[in-house]
Amino acid sequence: MKGNIMKKLIFFLILIILITPLTGCFSDKAEGAGSNGDLEIDYLVEKKEDKENLKATSLLAQMREKLSAKDEDEVEIQIEEEDVVQQDKKELSFWEKLRLKNSEREKDEELNLASKVKEEVKDNIEIKPTENKKKDSFLEQNLKEKESKKEEEKKKEENSTKDNENKQKNEDKEPEEQKPKENTITITIRCDTAVNKGMHKEPEFKGIVPESGVILSTTTFKIKEGDTVLNVLEAARDKYKIQMAYRGNKESAYIEGINNLYEFDGGRWSGWMYCVNGWYPNYGAGVYVLQSGDVIEWNYTCDLGKDLGQEWLGN
Template identity: 90%
Template structure:
């Protein structure tokens, strides 16, 4: 029984504690007591309310600031869009403005049309000069190629003319050089065929003097000066080829006694040396005969006073 009573009392107390704050009993007393006697409780309540008010006001201020900033951004965007539209309108031509006025489409469609028209115009403007440039470059290349060909042909002609002139000059220079030696040269030959026919070359006495071929000096060219004689050419041959030669008398009346150590009378009573020029045997000395360019001189040994050389007049 005691336990049941205790449980009931506890439940009753709990109900009272729950019901009193809901019904508001004893509120006046509490407020009066708090206002008159307990100042600290009122102060705390006021602080809490102030903090809550401050929080509310701060939240409102933040919201207002955000709204104001959004409005400012929107207004700036609208101003920029209006400026862009005005600039686009300024750049538009008269016909484009008429098209935009007559069209019933929105601003977005109008701007799209304008942008398309501008892009097409840019494309047209960019394409035309490139095409013209290509054409111009092609023509310029052809012209340059033709000009280069002409210049090359001119250079070839100039080179050919220069080569021809140089050849002509060389030929002109060569001709006088070739003519000079012809005008100032003679030929000389020294032979002893008659002594070979007499078989003097087999005699040990004339070994090295009478060659078996009969040629002491083969046909050789010598330069001459004006006034040179047959004797002068024989002396040059003596000095140049070291051929022995001896004569007596003065140069004008010189008589050749021996050549290559083959003297007169070595081949008999009527043997000796004779000269001829161009096939003619003169009847005067070698120091008197003045030579001319192109003369052919021969010194031949005779064993029969010229008859063995075909000169019968000397024997008579």
């Protein structure tokens, strides 16, 4: 028994020895007992600074604790709300659940509609310029169509006018074709050989032999059937008041002078000769019957036709 008691006492002492440094007992007293009065003041100042530091740290710790407590409270509140909602859902009946689902669907549909409306508005905003372009293009097409129609109408009018003109021409041609054709010939009177001889410079032939050698330039006359070269010469005399003299009958008439230029005025072999279409006949002008389109030339010769290129007359 005594041995057990001793063991317990020893164990208890060991515990006390181990516990005393942890609790800090007897430390203040030991330091105070071995230190002077000044050291005790320093010890008190250090204690005050330690307390202030502890207060500062404690304030920060308190703030942190409060914030963490708020967060925890909010988390707890959210958890509680979710638990309540879940409990409420659990407690809801089948029909109430359907209503909730329908309301959620309606909300989703409203959201979808809102998004669709936004997209349509955007599309409309983007499409407006294209619509304007379409309108512009439509107006341009209308203008082009109108211009094309105007051009077609102009073409039609031009074609119609051309057709009318052609009809009028045809109508004018038809009576002309129905009318009898007029027979015409041409006649000229010249004295180039007399000019070449210098007769136009002589005073006695002044006004008779023109310097150009032309008494009557190429002139057109109408003829009838049976008209002769003599008939046309007489018509020119009457129309242009040209002097002319001949002897014999009309059928065998011989031209003595034209424009007061007579035979022998230009020499022994001088006189008037005629040709038709470049050919000099060997018979009188009253005998040669004309045809439409014939070309008559009266030329004065000073060498019996040789100066006119007619050698056969000289022979």
